[in-house]
Amino acid sequence: MYQAFREMPTLLKFITAHALVCFVFFLAVVIPGIPITVNGEVMESSELWSRGLGFPTAAVGLAMPVVGVLILKRWQYSRQLYALSLVSVLVAPYLVWQQLVLALFGVVLSCVIISYLFINRKAGAYFSS
Numbered sequence: 001m002y003q004a005f006r007e008m009p010t011l012l013k014f015i016t017a018h019a020l021v022c023f024v025f026f027l028a029v030v031i032p033g034i035p036i037t038v039n040g041e042v043m044e045s046s047e048l049w050s051r052g053l054g055f056p057t058a059a060v061g062l063a064m065p066v067v068g069v070l071i072l073k074r075w076q077y078s079r080q081l082y083a084l085s086l087v088s089v090l091v092a093p094y095l096v097w098q099q100l101v102l103a104l105f106g107v108v109l110s111c112v113i114i115s116y117l118f119i120n121r122k123a124g125a126y127f128s129s
Contacts, residue, residue: 001072007129009122012071015113019068019082026061029054039097060089074127079117086110 005013028034032045038053048054067085070078090106117123 001069004072004074008126009120011116011120012123012126015082015117016068016071019064019071019085022064022068023061025057025064029058029061056093060085064089074129076127079114079127082117083110083114086113 005016008016024034025036028036029045029048035042035044036048036057037043038048038057043051043053045054048057063085067078067082070081075081087106087110090110091103094100094103094106
């Protein structure tokens, strides 16, 4: 997998590393004392669970690293799975919380990243090799 990471274009390396580092979200939910920021508010494990954010945060903390590993393994549907995960994290919560400006920002950012994954020749060459 290290060789696959070395062969990636720079931006794809960043995207993959970001997906792998999201494991911190899972740790923040299951280990007390690791704070994360949600909507500008610093929360720890017990507060995340009491507000109903424990399960979604844990899901993101497990799903994104799995997607990162699938990108490293060049699984044929890893880009689609990353796109779905990205939209579910950057858009869906803000629509539920009715924060339309942040949802719009998430849509734009998601579109830019997804466009890179599917249109960029270097990224496409990585996945086709």
